Amino acid sequence: xxxxxxxxxxxxxxxxxxxxxxxxxxxxxxxxxxxxxxxxxxxxxxxxxxxxxxxxxxxxxxxxxxxxxxxxxxxxxxxxxxxxxxxxxxxxxxxxxxxxxxxxxxxxxxxxxxxxxxxxxxxxxxxxxxxxxxxxxxxxxxxxxxxxxxxxxxxxxxxxxxxxxx
Numbered sequence: 001x002x003x004x005x006x007x008x009x010x011x012x013x014x015x016x017x018x019x020x021x022x023x024x025x026x027x028x029x030x031x032x033x034x035x036x037x038x039x040x041x042x043x044x045x046x047x048x049x050x051x052x053x054x055x056x057x058x059x060x061x062x063x064x065x066x067x068x069x070x071x072x073x074x075x076x077x078x079x080x081x082x083x084x085x086x087x088x089x090x091x092x093x094x095x096x097x098x099x100x101x102x103x104x105x106x107x108x109x110x111x112x113x114x115x116x117x118x119x120x121x122x123x124x125x126x127x128x129x130x131x132x133x134x135x136x137x138x139x140x141x142x143x144x145x146x147x148x149x150x151x152x153x154x155x156x157x158x159x160x161x162x163x164x165x166x
Contacts (some may be wrong), residue, residue: 003055005069010050015081022065025054031056031063036129038081042067047075063093066111096148096159099124103145108138115147115158124149124156135158 008031013020018035037054037135038046040090051073057066092113101124106113111128124147131139 002059005067007072008052008054008056010046010052011073013046013050013081015079022052022054024063029063031065033065035069035081037065037068039136040129040132041071043068043071044080045074045078045143046071046081047078049073050078051154067070089125096150097150098146100144100146100164103139103141105141105145106139113139115145117149117156122155124158125159126153126161130158130161136160 006027008022008024010033011021011023013033020033021030022033023030033052033054033073050071052065052068053070053072054065055067055069056063099116099119099125101117103126104114104116104123106126111127114123115126117124124137131137142163145161148159149156150159
């Protein structure tokens with residue numbers, strides 16, 4: 001079961017790079033904040049000292065915001081956060097491709113899984129944000145999907161998917 005959401009204050013956010021850090025209330029740690037967590041919560045503007053209600057996961061790589069529940073205060077002189085960073089990354093890494101595949105596994109606790117692509121190349125990484133878009137918590141192995149995939153430095157990643165009716 002995930003921890004209760006906490007209130008966190010924005011320490012800094014680099015719009016072109018698409019990430020920053022927040023400091024949870026009553027804790028002396030920095031938690032990594034990626035632009036996708038903001039976008040999934042519908043946050044479009046952010047300013048210095050913004051206040052967020054969010055879920056923070058503490059792992060071996062440090063603390064990370066896994067979900068922004070609500071923007072409590074947009075901060076001082078809020079400016080637009082843009083999806084340009086992810087669009088730019090897609091252009092730099094290559095165009096999206098459409099593939100079919102079969103879900104190999106999905107670990108709801110770890111919030112990610114893998115899909116065996118029909119093209120016979122390396123498995124495709126599937127993150128929880130894709131499932132959340134469809135209102136899902138998990139996917140069962142063996143489910144057939146058609147997916148938009150982008151190349152990443154680590155391999156390939158599902159950007160969006162739909163179920164195949166076979």
